[in-house]
Amino acid sequence: NNSSIIYTRLFLTRVTGICWSLSQLSLGERQGYTLDSSLICPFLVSSPAGSFMMVNSSQHFGGQRAQLLLLPLSENDTHCIQFSYFLYSRDGHSPGDLQVYIRVNGGPKGSAVWNISGSQGRQWHQVELAVSTFWPSEYQVIFEATVSEERQGYIALDDIVLLNYPCYKVPHFSRLGDVEVNAGQNASFQCVATGKVSEAEPFLLERRNGIVLDTSLLSRLSHKRLMATFQVKAQRGEQDLYRCITLSPRGAAVSNFGELIVRVPPTPIAPPQLLRAGPTYLIIQLNTNSIVGDGPVIRREIQYRASQSTWTETHGVGSLTYKVWHLEPDTEYRISVLLTRPGEGGTGAPGPPLISRTKCAEPMRALRGLTATEIQPRQLALQWEPLGYNLTRCHTYTLSLCYRYSMPTGGSGGNNATVRECLSVDRNTSHFTLRDLPPFRAVHVRLALANPEGKKEGREVTFQTEEDIPGGIAPESLTFTPLDDMIFLKWEEPVEPNGLITQYEISYQSIESSDPGINVPGPRRTVSKLRNETYHMFSGLHPGTTYLVSVRARTAKGFGQTALTEITTNISAPVFDYEDIPSPLSESESTITVLLRPALGRGAPVSAYQVVVVEEDGSRQVRRRELGTVDCFPTPNSHSEAQAKGAPHYYTAELAPSSLPEATPFTVGDNHTYNGYWNSPLDPTKNYLIYFQATSNFRGVRTIKMVFLDLRYTLSDSVIFKCFKNITKNIYFQGKSSWSTHV
Numbered sequence: 252n253n254s255s256i257i258y259t260r261l262f263l264t265r266v267t268g269i270c271w272s273l274s275q276l277s278l279g280e281r282q283g284y285t286l287d288s289s290l291i292c293p294f295l296v297s298s299p300a301g302s303f304m305m306v307n308s309s310q311h312f313g314g315q316r317a318q319l320l321l322l323p324l325s326e327n328d329t330h331c332i333q334f335s336y337f338l339y340s341r342d343g344h345s346p347g348d349l350q351v352y353i354r355v356n357g358g359p360k361g362s363a364v365w366n367i368s369g370s371q372g373r374q375w376h377q378v379e380l381a382v383s384t385f386w387p388s389e390y391q392v393i394f395e396a397t398v399s400e401e402r403q404g405y406i407a408l409d410d411i412v413l414l415n416y417p418c419y420k421v422p423h424f425s426r427l428g429d430v431e432v433n434a435g436q437n438a439s440f441q442c443v444a445t446g447k448v449s450e451a452e453p454f455l456l457e458r459r460n461g462i463v464l465d466t467s468l469l470s471r472l473s474h475k476r477l478m479a480t481f482q483v484k485a486q487r488g489e490q491d492l493y494r495c496i497t498l499s500p501r502g503a504a505v506s507n508f509g510e511l512i513v514r515v516p517p518t519p520i521a522p523p524q525l526l527r528a529g530p531t532y533l534i535i536q537l538n539t540n541s542i543v544g545d546g547p548v549i550r551r552e553i554q555y556r557a558s559q560s561t562w563t564e565t566h567g568v569g570s571l572t573y574k575v576w577h578l579e580p581d582t583e584y585r586i587s588v589l590l591t592r593p594g595e596g597g598t599g600a601p602g603p604p605l606i607s608r609t610k611c612a613e614p615m616r617a618l619r620g621l622t623a624t625e626i627q628p629r630q631l632a633l634q635w636e637p638l639g640y641n642l643t644r645c646h647t648y649t650l651s652l653c654y655r656y657s658m659p660t661g662g663s664g665g666n667n668a669t670v671r672e673c674l675s676v677d678r679n680t681s682h683f684t685l686r687d688l689p690p691f692r693a694v695h696v697r698l699a700l701a702n703p704e705g706k707k708e709g710r711e712v713t714f715q716t717e718e719d720i721p722g723g724i725a726p727e728s729l730t731f732t733p734l735d736d737m738i739f740l741k742w743e744e745p746v747e748p749n750g751l752i753t754q755y756e757i758s759y760q761s762i763e764s765s766d767p768g769i770n771v772p773g774p775r776r777t778v779s780k781l782r783n784e785t786y787h788m789f790s791g792l793h794p795g796t797t798y799l800v801s802v803r804a805r806t807a808k809g810f811g812q813t814a815l816t817e818i819t820t821n822i823s824a825p826v827f828d829y830e831d832i833p834s835p836l837s838e839s840e841s842t843i844t845v846l847l848r849p850a851l852g853r854g855a856p857v858s859a860y861q862v863v864v865v866e867e868d869g870s871r872q873v874r875r876r877e878l879g880t881v882d883c884f885p886t887p888n889s890h891s892e893a894q895a896k897g898a899p900h901y902y903t904a905e906l907a908p909s910s911l912p913e914a915t916p917f918t919v920g921d922n923h924t925y926n927g928y929w930n931s932p933l934d935p936t937k938n939y940l941i942y943f944q945a946t947s948n949f950r951g952v953r954t955i956k957m958v959f960l961d962l963r964y965t966l967s968d969s970v971i972f973k974c975f976k977n978i979t980k981n982i983y984f985q986g987k988s989s990w991s992t993h994v
Contacts, residue, residue, distance in 0.1 A: 317406075348399070422447055518599040530704065531577060614648070622712075628691070630685060635682075656670055690716050759775070766853070823854050840935040842918050858948045
């Protein structure tokens with residue numbers, strides 16, 4: 252059938268033509284040949300030798316093939332195989348194809364090194380084969396006839412001769428050497444043909460498996476030498492045998508097989524090892540004891556790049572340890588080792604990378620450009636140059652803003668305390684607002700940039716906050732001295748002036764009075780004082796009257812808080828309506844009658860009247876001297892108490908204010924009792940001084956006004972005595988009390 256293949260094996264022992272026998276072999280069989288003796292071919296045409304090999308196409312199916320195998324040959328020198336073929340069909344149809352194969356060392360037959368097809372005329376044609384395969388290799392020539400589908404005519408072989416000299420019709424190839432190349436490179440096979448060679452005839456490069464490359468670059472070396480160069484892309488696993496072929500109708504030339512040796516460039520199995528890391532360097536060990544690929548290793552290199560960068564740099568390495576310089580601090584790097592073997596493209600792929608990070612470096616310098624974008628009384632809006640890696644030299648860093656200013660301690664010594672604070676600032680910002688600062692104060696600010704390797708502090712920059720309204724005057728700094736119609740007030744500058752004090756404003760208003768004749772509340776009055784005047788004397792005030800006093804300071808921004816206090820003036824002694832010493836109305840041996848006039852209270856109503864008797868002894872000169880220094884009589888001695896104490900004076904009567912609504916006569920010594928005091932009769936043998944005093948009491952303050960009424964002898968001088976006795980007074984101011992005693 253058409254699918255069967257007919258093989259003929261002929262083992263030639265001599266160069267004579269014999270009958271080409273055929274045997275059948277189905278396509279499914281892979282071994283053994285069966286000889287069919289019934290298929291012995293009859294002689295077709297007589298030759299001088301008398302025999303030939305022939306296939307009658309009409310006796311076989313189209314596609315059937317007949318093979319003739321020569322014995323393997325192993326030659327030491329240039330030789331030539333010569334044979335004659337016959338392809339003919341009487342009516343011009345094609346009898347089939349005749350192909351010649353050269354099998355080397357029992358390998359695959361490969362592709363045909365020479366072939367012819369179609370009817371070539373009723374004649375024999377001679378062909379030469381120049382096979383350049385030498386000992387110790389051997390080769391075998393295979394002739395294969397394929398029957399055409401037309402199945403007419405004959406295919407015949409005759410005169411197969413091995414010649415011991417070069418072929419004449421075809422060239423011979425010089426020895427094809429092995430080519431070693433690194434994977435990924437082009438292997439160059441150079442086929443040099445010598446003899447009868449032409450650029451018009453095809454040159455082929457055949458792979459052992461039969462694949463043929465026909466693209467070559469021809470170069471004429473001489474008139475008898477031609478070189479065809481073939482480029483073969485050498486990939487990993489492409490290692491194989493190649494040979495050169497050139498063919499023409501006259502025959503074919505076949506070279507020996509040259510080996511394509513594909514070497515795999517070496518690559519380390521393990522990544523480099525880190526020995527030490529610094530801010531700008533990494534010291535590594537190459538770790539190239541184990542590799543994949545082929546050696547020998549003739550060069551070692553390290554290839555590195557920052558992990559976030561596409562930039563790569565390669566350095567040659569002369570030892571098994573290497574220090575990679577000029578790196579960026581705190582940056583992750585990927586470091587691989589490159590190994591190179593001989594030949595172009597001998598550098599292998601980078602080995603597994605060492606992924607390591609350099610240490611941080613000390614910040615390059617301190618931050619600059621610290622300025623204030625806005626200044627207010629209690630805050631500063633600051634900005635500075637933007638932060639960048641070129642300054643921080645580390646991706647882990649802190650930015651601190653430190654400031655200081657002085658504040659008064661509040662003591663009398665005028666000492667200041669320094670307030671210091673450092674704030675952490677967001678690392679991604681270049682501005683910050685300082686709040687809660689004191690107004691009108693020099694604030695010293697500096698920036699500090701720090702990372703794990705060091706710290707850089709900027710120079711201190713001073714800013715002045717704006718003025719604000721002043722704080723309140725401290726209550727404890729208000730001191731005052733009240734009199735009956737005046738008040739002396741003193742204060743201190745506010746603890747927080749918040750600027751330059753330009754003036755003080757004092758306001759006062761009467762809000763309460765023990766004198767019914769005073770209208771309260773009174774009008775409010777205001778006084779301005781210069782910045783260096785921290786005191787004021789209020790005059791023209793009403794005795795026994797409470798005033799609401801306020802003090803506040805002022806800066807360019809306005810008035811500050813008001814300090815309030817209530818101050819009460821002292822009461823004054825009552826006033827008598829006596830123009831001169833009154834004359835007694837009448838006298839007796841034991842009594843004196845005088846005219847008592849009511850007194851007018853000042854700041855407080857009259858609480859009581861006392862008639863005081865003073866016994867007199869001594870000469871007239873002594874009495875006059877004593878009259879000039881006489882005091883009022885605040886001690887209420889009765890007649891009996893005065894005698895018991897040996898006191899010179901006693902109260903002879905105490906009268907209520909209601910008992911003296913107008914001028915009324917009163918008899919001293921009438922032997923009556925007035926409010927517990929005995930009005931003892933006077934001794935006719937003694938001299939007496941008669942006094943009349945009015946007393947006012949208000950909030951612990953007692954005032955006495957005394958008038959001299961009579962003498963038991965003639966006196967030409969007029970004397971009015973006025974005395975005050977101020978007892979402890981309690982002063983209230985804003986919830987706090989202070990005590991002072993005025994005598």
